[in-house]
Amino acid sequence: MSIESPCILVCSMDLKTGYCFGCGRTRDEIAGWIDYAPETRREVMADLPSRLETVERRPRRETRRQRMAREKQDTGTG
16 A cells, blocks of 8 residues: 655745645654554644645755756766
């Protein structure tokens, strides 16, 4: 059984709000996601669109997705 996740591999936190730039979750929510009950995950996911409106538009550092794409390009695969 797969667990639904809002992760889009933009794993960088907005220091001002404490939310991830990609998914809108907090560090604690990300860390505990797998242990959350489905109802709890749905409640958090319902809040994510409004949270994402409050984050700064650009991550302050390279995101995981950007790093993975760069590493793929550097190795010449894909």
